[in-house]
Amino acid sequence: MMELEKLRHGTELIKRGFASMQKGGVIMDVTNPEQARIAEEAGAVAVMALQAVPADIRKAGGVARMADPQIITEIIESVTIPVMAKARIGHFVEAEILQALGVDMIDESEVLTPADDKFHIDKTRFTVPFVCGARNLGEALRRINEGAAMIRTKGEAGTGDVREAVRHMKQITGEIRALAGKTKEEIMLTAREIEAPVELVIETAKLQRLPVVNFAAGGVATPADAALMMRLGADGVFVGSGIFKAEKPELMASAIVEAVNNYDDPQKLAEISKGIGAGMKGISTDTIPPEQALQTRGW
């Protein structure tokens, strides 16, 4: 037998390495094994197992919690690609349950109702990696400091309106660009202002990108939306309601996967976007009252 004590599990390298393996890929929200197989067949790099897609969570109201473990297990058994699932912000027991189920990455997500109004989960004590949402550099670096192996924009989930994801991606990349050319004392001041650990701000300034993989999420609904987020510097894309709320989910899923590989080729994007049916109807983020915005959950 293998000498188990010699195998090092859940190290920072293993967690960030997993996130890195997802680069250039599309991660799709699914609510049952059939949808999971459609996503895998379409070329998704992973699926996010959910009880309901964000558009339906938004419609239903009430308290949104971790998905039923039965659903998650059925999805895990139905595909060979990685399966992710969401835990409420701060709800470390939901996260422990997801880890026990064999989920490959946990999304500590603002789409669910937060369980703690002061603390996010201490992600360093888990073996499985986490992804967390962020709207700006300070928020992204605080999550990385707590152990997140991947960052995604929050956007505004369940709307099919990409504007907030664009805003958050430009905010983060803009703040990183602004760090270039700053002196060490100016960077220390910035770190204080954005409430982020100074070492991580220095590392980000040097790398000129986040120290972990940075995906786009929250409102991506078409191949063009996905390509737009890649053009803005995303390492990959989460598509939530955008696939299975579309008129023809199989075609939309395949087209978004191809669009991410061809994001810089408008001619090919035009071909890819033809005859794939209508995108999700969606809801303009203009019309959402502030108290119903999901992106303001977490800090």
Add this chain to the structure above:
Amino acid sequence: MRIGVIGIQGNVSEHVDALKRALFERNEQAEIVTIKHKGQVPTCDALVLPGGESTTLGKLLVKEGISDEIKAMHAAGMPIMGTCAGLILLAKEGDEQVRKTHQHLLGLMDIHVNRNAFGRQRESFETKIDLFFLETPYNAVFIRAPAITYAGKDVKVLGTLDNMIVAAEQGNLLALAFHPELTSDSRIHQYFLDKVFR
């Protein structure tokens, strides 16, 4: 000299960086290109198939018309290194999991693979392993890693872990179940470059 890294999805920039580092160490020159579309593979002298998700990579390699180009260049003797998902793509045959997803395989190497031989992400690990061509152990990073369950007579086994084959070569093909691009130890990229510059 031109080395291509398939850049569709996964650990692409890490392989580019690792190749640059290895070239610098051995004081040799080569142009490194990332490949997402048809027409580039035939211009290369060597190729790297990085890790990522093998189902996604297989699908897009076919869709973009790269798969047939790789097969043709392999027949012409091009050195190819496949890591993790890249190892799966090199294989002739996969396990039940690979078959049920209609996974596209290049089928260049006489090996059978088990797609997630070491389990899910929580079971992923790093550990020191012995490789036949290295004098000291190598810290190998296994992420939802595959293993080789059968190696044909022309395949040379280079390393095992718990009786599973995790590194092998067949002529100009080099297959690894782990991720040499995630650590700063460049000895595996050097071994591949030995084939390229031979």
